[in-house]
Amino acid sequence: MLEVIHLTKYFIHGLLTKNITYAVRDVSFQVAPGKTLGIMGASGSGKSTLARLIAGLLPPTAGQVVYQGSSLTRLTASQRKLFCRKLQMIFQHPGLALDPRQTIGSALLEPLYVHKLIHSRRQGLDKLDKLLHITQLSPDVLAKYPWQISGGQAQRIVIARALGLEPEVIIADEPTAMLDNSVQAQILALLKTVQQQTGLSLILISHDPDIIKSCADHMVSMANGKIVIAGLPSEILPRSGGLFSLRQAMLST
Numbered sequence: 001m002l003e004v005i006h007l008t009k010y011f012i013h014g015l016l017t018k019n020i021t022y023a024v025r026d027v028s029f030q031v032a033p034g035k036t037l038g039i040m041g042a043s044g045s046g047k048s049t050l051a052r053l054i055a056g057l058l059p060p061t062a063g064q065v066v067y068q069g070s071s072l073t074r075l076t077a078s079q080r081k082l083f084c085r086k087l088q089m090i091f092q093h094p095g096l097a098l099d100p101r102q103t104i105g106s107a108l109l110e111p112l113y114v115h116k117l118i119h120s121r122r123q124g125l126d127k128l129d130k131l132l133h134i135t136q137l138s139p140d141v142l143a144k145y146p147w148q149i150s151g152g153q154a155q156r157i158v159i160a161r162a163l164g165l166e167p168e169v170i171i172a173d174e175p176t177a178m179l180d181n182s183v184q185a186q187i188l189a190l191l192k193t194v195q196q197q198t199g200l201s202l203i204l205i206s207h208d209p210d211i212i213k214s215c216a217d218h219m220v221s222m223a224n225g226k227i228v229i230a231g232l233p234s235e236i237l238p239r240s241g242g243l244f245s246l247r248q249a250m251l252s253t
Ligand SMILES: Nc1ncnc2c1ncn2[C@@H]1O[C@H](COP(=O)(O)OP(=O)(O)OP(=O)(O)O)[C@@H](O)[C@H]1O
Pocket: 011, 012, 013, 021, 022, 023, 041, 042, 043, 044, 045, 046, 047, 048, 049, 050
């Protein structure tokens, strides 16, 4: 269980007069294993700052993130390393998450060695096989560089790299914002399938009500750093009247 308890983050800026921006204010929620929490909100409402706080990439001004009963701020160095493996983040621009000088194969293998999840070339190849299978990528992608693949393939690779570390929580910050509708549906269906197979918790940040309605079990909506609405997406979000039904597209992938 992941718990966010009265989390607050403000930034102080300005040289002569100190200005304070409250990016996240007194935010609390829980995400159970196997469940998806959707986070919506306009630009600047605090979604990405909240994601970075949960991932431990930013220290909170107040409040805490508790994972499996332990507060992030009180983890020992080895617990922290394990938490960094168990919580993975996926961002909007998969291309930026991949080093242009590194082949895809090497990008997938490196974190497995760093976290000592593989100890030999044979184990590495077996693991790569499994990851390519789960993310429906062809083996010839392994020899390519990030600039030789499509945006959809790049996001699958980023997901494969995250899954290789056997995460229990994934925070996906607008993971499909740069992709066209059909690829978007494939990537979301992939995340859903993996969640059903592994029971991981998913925090899905999106400004798109169709995505939240199709994927999230619960949702919160943020404004000015605060949660202003929380509940079931089906009760909070209006019916989709669009021509493109994301749920149908996801089911047909
Ligand atoms: N490092 C920082 N220093 C100062 N202010 C910051 C910093 N990071 C974020 N902010 C401010 O905090 C507020 C929330 O920003 P944040 O990026 O979390 O919003 P967001 O909802 O993710 O926006 P978007 O959807 O555009 O990515 C904004 O007013 C932003 O300018």
